[in-house]
Amino acid sequence: MPDQTSGPSDDAEPGGAPRHAHHRHEDRPEPDVVAPDVAATDEVSDETVQDETVGDETVGDEDEATPEPATPVAPPQPFLPGGSRFTPAAPSGTRRLWNAVTQKPDGGQVLVAVLVALLGFGAVLQVRADDDALANARRDDLVQILDGLRRQADRLDDHVAELESDRRDLVSGADTEAAALEQAQERARSTGVLAGTIAASGPGIILTISDPDREVNAYTMLRAINELRVAGAEAIQMRGGGNDEAVRVVASTAFENPRPGVLTVGGKELEPPYEIVAIGEPGELTGSMTFANGVIASMEQDGAEATVDEYDDLTVDVLHEPQPPQYARPAPEDGDDE
Incomplete structure (x- = not known):
């Protein structure tokens, strides 16, 4: 077969000039x-x-x-x-952490760091102070404190048992109305003792404070009253032997020093020597006054002398004159119209 790509009839133009040959390049x-x-x-x-x-x-x-x-x-x-x-x-996590650590802190970060350091320092000092108070206490004082806590827990258990018994009597008693009336009267008497509106009697202590220089201030007296309440005192009265003024101490009683050397309790000025009568368990009340670095120790540091005497039967006969509340009123019970 003749070659179709190189014949003279296909490659030659008129005049005899040869055509250019075109070749396909191989695919590379x-x-x-x-x-x-x-x-x-x-x-x-x-x-x-x-x-x-x-x-x-x-x-x-x-x-x-x-x-x-x-x-x-x-x-x-x-x-x-x-x-x-x-x-x-992106930078790795280690690199970002290194950049955050080596970055210069601004003023706000420095202030926050200082406040956190001061707060931690204060907390450490407070914890150490509390630990030192118990660590420096004598063994007898620790035993007395533990006994007081146990007795208080026993009293609370007895009170819970009485309340449960009253509840059972109200629910299942045959004479429910009479039982409710008796319990209401008993509750009114208890409330009157706590409010200082009726006299009270029972075992307790008398704390006698001789303060010739009148250095015992209102804060120390209020601390003594609070310690007695924590120890279970149910009725307290305070008398000034110098002017024979007496006050029934209740929750609203104020202790003030209007001027140096003058003590007012419940609005009445009392002159030394002072006498505090508290009704409660005598052993616990005595322990609340005589423990290490307690109330009596503080009074002796002020130059006063204090003694505690226990009695099987005492009477608190000074009454408190209640004032009508200015803002508070009894809340309506469920089902009552306001």
Whole structure:
């Protein structure tokens, strides 16, 4: 079969001028590298020029192809998944921590650090002070404090048992109305004793304070009353032997020093020597006054002398004159109209 690509009828133009031969370049595989290097580019260019000059007929001098200069290729960049553009990696956790530690703190951070340090220092001092108070106490004082706590717990248990018994009587008693009336009267008497509106009698102590220089202030007296209440005192009265004034001490009684050397209790001026009568369990009341660094020790530091005497039967007969409340009123019970 004759060659169809090189016949004289196909390649020759009128006038005898030969046509240029066109050859297809063979498909070359693309390089695996994203950016080819310069040497490989030059080699491909040389092969292309050689292919263009080979044919069935020689190409004229005026049509000879001149190779173009190679274009500089940028150095290869690292390939990152998700795109061809280079993205800087985020700093690691260790690096961020190091930057936070080495960063210079501002004024607000310094102020917060100082306040936290002062708060911690104060808490440590308070804990140490409380530990030192118990650590320096004598063994007898610790035993006495423990006994007082046990007795107080026993009293609370007895009170709970009485309340439970009253509840059972109200729920299942045959004479519910009479039982309710008796309990209401008993509750009224108890409330009257606590409010200071009726007299009270029972075992207790008398605390006698001789203060010739009048150095015992209102704060020390109020501390003594609070210690007696914590120890279980149910009725308290205070008398000034110098002017024979007496006051029933209740929750609203105020202790004041209007001027140096003057003590007023419940609005009445009392002159030494002072006498405090408290009804309750004598052993616990005595212990609340005589423990280490307690009330009597504070009075002796002020130059006064204090003694405690226990009695099996005492009477608190000074009454408190209640004042009507200015703002408070009884709250309505469930079901009552306001």
